[in-house]
Amino acid sequence: MTKHFLAVALAVLLSTHVAHAQMMVSDLSLKHGIGARPGVVHGKLNNHGAQEVSLTAVSSPSFGRIELHTHTKVDGVMRMRQVSELLVAAGATLEMKPGGYHLMLFEPKTSDKKAPVSLLFTFNNGQTISQSVTPHAHAMGHKMMHHKGH
Numbered sequence: 451m452t453k454h455f456l457a458v459a460l461a462v463l464l465s466t467h468v469a470h471a472q473m474m475v476s477d478l479s480l481k482h483g484i485g486a487r488p489g490v491v492h493g494k495l496n497n498h499g500a501q502e503v504s505l506t507a508v509s510s511p512s513f514g515r516i517e518l519h520t521h522t523k524v525d526g527v528m529r530m531r532q533v534s535e536l537l538v539a540a541g542a543t544l545e546m547k548p549g550g551y552h553l554m555l556f557e558p559k560t561s562d563k564k565a566p567v568s569l570l571f572t573f574n575n576g577q578t579i580s581q582s583v584t585p586h587a588h589a590m591g592h593k594m595m596h597h598k599g600h
């Protein structure tokens with residue numbers, strides 16, 4: 451075997467490995483709404499690949515419907531707007547944070563607001579990621595959001 455062959459074989463192995471776990475989800479935080487009002491999820495979508503990838507859907511057994519949202523300024527007022535996908539550029543991280551992108555959780559199916567919530571993320575490269583999040587208490591979640599800012 452030549453050194454060249456080994457280098458090519460290694461490159462193929464590495465690219466295959468990257469393709470399998472191109473997207474990662476990290477730093478998820480979930481806050482329930484008061485009563486039947488919608489909850490919200492913030493966190494990070496990491497794209498470790500060489501192609502852009504979109505988050506196209508999120509579902510959960512704990513909620514009837516989950517929407518992808520962003521904030522836009524309309525006449526000087528910040529308004530939430532539903533989007534069909536969250537695009538993550540190659541090698542980039544998209545941050546879902548207060549005042550920006552977030553997930554909106556509608557139709558809560560449980561009254562236990564301390565129970566871990568399982569979220570299933572679906573990406574347009576065929577990858578899915580399932581992750582469990584423990585909800586913040588209302589007051590604490592609010593406090594943490596401010597302390598987390600850079």
Ligand SMILES: [Cu+2]
Binds near residue numbers: 519520530531552554
């Ligand atoms: Cu929203």
